[in-house]
Amino acid sequence: MSREAMETLAASEELVRRMRADAAAAAKQSIADARENGEKLIAEAVRKSAEEIAELARQSDEKAKADALDLAGSNENRKAVMRAKAESKAQQAVDLIVERIVNS
Numbered sequence: 001m002s003r004e005a006m007e008t009l010a011a012s013e014e015l016v017r018r019m020r021a022d023a024a025a026a027a028k029q030s031i032a033d034a035r036e037n038g039e040k041l042i043a044e045a046v047r048k049s050a051e052e053i054a055e056l057a058r059q060s061d062e063k064a065k066a067d068a069l070d071l072a073g074s075n076e077n078r079k080a081v082m083r084a085k086a087e088s089k090a091q092q093a094v095d096l097i098v099e100r101i102v103n104s
Helices: 003-103
Strands: none
Touching: none
């Protein structure tokens, strides 16, 4: 093989080595970029999830408070009805006792 052909071959081999090294570096950079973008997406998803959870918790607390107030009002109404019935029954009992005492 001539010296010129050997130099051309050596230069081609060196070019191929550089191209492979450049391709490997580009691939590593692409992987690093993809990983960084993935981590950013995950962080954003976690942030959004935390915000949604906080909002749902707030809404749940508001509903629980409203339900508790409704229940308390309902209980007060039932308590008033029961008290009125009890007072009515107590008056009936007093009337019955007085009647029996008078009639005896």
